[in-house]
Amino acid sequence: MPHRPARQQFASDNLAGICPAALQSMLDADASGHQPAYGDDVWTQKSTDMLRELFQTDCDVYYVFNGTAANSLALASLCQSYHSVICSPVAHIETDECGGPEFFSNGSKLLVAEDDSDAARQGKLTPDAIEHMVTRRRDIHYPKPKVVSITQATELGTVYGVDEVRAIAAIAKRRQLKVHMDGARFANAVATLGVHPSEITWRAGVDVLCFGGTKNGLAVGEAIVFFDRELATDFAWRVKQAGQLASKMRFISAPWVGMLENDNWLRNARHANAMAQRLYQAIQRVPGVHVLHPPQANAVFAQLPATAIARLHAAGWKFYEFIAGGGCRLMCAWDTQPETVDAFAADLAAACDAAA
Numbered sequence: 001m002p003h004r005p006a007r008q009q010f011a012s013d014n015l016a017g018i019c020p021a022a023l024q025s026m027l028d029a030d031a032s033g034h035q036p037a038y039g040d041d042v043w044t045q046k047s048t049d050m051l052r053e054l055f056q057t058d059c060d061v062y063y064v065f066n067g068t069a070a071n072s073l074a075l076a077s078l079c080q081s082y083h084s085v086i087c088s089p090v091a092h093i094e095t096d097e098c099g100g101p102e103f104f105s106n107g108s109k110l111l112v113a114e115d116d117s118d119a120a121r122q123g124k125l126t127p128d129a130i131e132h133m134v135t136r137r138r139d140i141h142y143p144k145p146k147v148v149s150i151t152q153a154t155e156l157g158t159v160y161g162v163d164e165v166r167a168i169a170a171i172a173k174r175r176q177l178k179v180h181m182d183g184a185r186f187a188n189a190v191a192t193l194g195v196h197p198s199e200i201t202w203r204a205g206v207d208v209l210c211f212g213g214t215k216n217g218l219a220v221g222e223a224i225v226f227f228d229r230e231l232a233t234d235f236a237w238r239v240k241q242a243g244q245l246a247s248k249m250r251f252i253s254a255p256w257v258g259m260l261e262n263d264n265w266l267r268n269a270r271h272a273n274a275m276a277q278r279l280y281q282a283i284q285r286v287p288g289v290h291v292l293h294p295p296q297a298n299a300v301f302a303q304l305p306a307t308a309i310a311r312l313h314a315a316g317w318k319f320y321e322f323i324a325g326g327g328c329r330l331m332c333a334w335d336t337q338p339e340t341v342d343a344f345a346a347d348l349a350a351a352c353d354a355a356a
C-alpha cells in the first residue's frame with residue numbers, strides 16, 4: 001500500500017531515503033539476474049575501481065553494512081589488544097559505538113584527548129592534544145598509543161582543513177601512529193573544502209578512511225578504504241568473522257556505482273551543506289537563538305530556549321537536544337527541501353518569540 005511521504009525532519013541525515021542514482025543502480029543490479037556472491041560480482045569490481053579512480057591511488061576497498069562496523073574493524077586492523085587509539089571526547093567511536101572498537105580489537109583502549117582549545121570546542125583533535133597523550137606516559141603500564149582517529153566532517157558539524165589534517169598526520173608519523181579517518185560525512189567535508197578527496201586523505205597522511213555512504217543517500221553500506229594496503233592484511237577474514245560480509249554484496253556495491261557516477265555523491269553533499277547554510281542564515285539572528293559556530297558541513301548546532309524546544313517538539317519537529325554538549329543539532333540531508341528549512345525556521349522564530 002502506498003504511503004504519503006512523512007514530513008522531513010532535522011534529527012539526522014539517516015532519516016532520509018535512498019537517492020535516485022543509488023536506487024537505480026540497485027535496480028540495475030537486480031535486473032542482472034543471478035550473479036556471483038560475496039563480492040565476486042561486476043558491481044563490486046566496478047565500484048572498487050571507481051573508488052581507486054576517485055582517490056587516484058591503488059587502495060584496498062571493503063564494504064560493510066554500517067559505520068560502527070567500518071570504524072571498529074578498521075581500528076582493530078591497526079591495533080594489537082594492548083594498543084590505544086587517540087580520539088576526541090565527542091568522537092562517534094567513543095560515544096556512539098557501544099564499545100565496538102574495543103570489542104573488535106580485543107581490548108584496545110580509546111584514549112580521549114581532553115583539551116580546552118577552540119579547536120576542541122569545535123569537535124576537533126589538535127596536534128598538541130595528540131602530543132600530550134603520547135608523551136604523558138611511556139611506561140609499560142599504559143596502553144601504547146598506536147592510532148589517531150579523526151572524524152571528517154566532525155560530530156559538531158565542523159571540517160578539518162587540509163593543513164589541519166596534514167599537521168595531525170605529521171605528528172602521528174613522528175610518534176609512529178597510524179591515522180584513521182571516520183568519514184561518515186566525508187562527502188560533506190569534501191564539498192565544503194572544494195579539494196580533491198586525495199588531498200585530505202592519503203596525500204595528507206591518512207592510512208585508512210571509513211567512507212560513509214548511508215548518510216549521503218545509500219540505503220546501507222560504508223566503504224573501508226585502506227590507502228596503506230599492508231594494513232589490510234587478512235581484513236577480509238575480519239569482515240567475515242564480524243558478520244559484515246554481505247553474501248549479496250552487489251546490493252551494497254552497486255549503489256556506490258550510482259553514487260560515484262557523475263559526482264552524485266558530491267552533489268548530494270553540496271545540497272545538504274547548502275540547506276544547513278540556508279537554515280543558519282534563517283535562524284542566526286532570531287532573538288533567543290545562539291548558534292554555536294557557523295556550519296561547515298550539513299548541520300547547525302544552536303542553543304534554544306527550553307520552552308521553544310518544547311514547542312517545536314509539540315509541533316512535530318524532531319531533532320536532538322544535547323549532542324556532544326553542542327546544543328540542539330539540526331541536521332540536513334541530501335534531500336532536505338528548502339521549503340522544509342523555511343517552514344522549520346518560521347516555527348522556530350515563532351517558538352522563540354513566544355518564549356521571550
Ligand SMILES: *Cc1c(COP(=O)(O)O)cnc(C)c1O
Pocket residue numbers: 066067068069071092093151154155182184185214215
Ligand atoms: C553515523 C555515524 C557513524 C556510523 O554510524 P552507524 O549507525 O553505525 O552507521 C560513524 N561516525 C559518525 C561520526 C557518524 O555520525
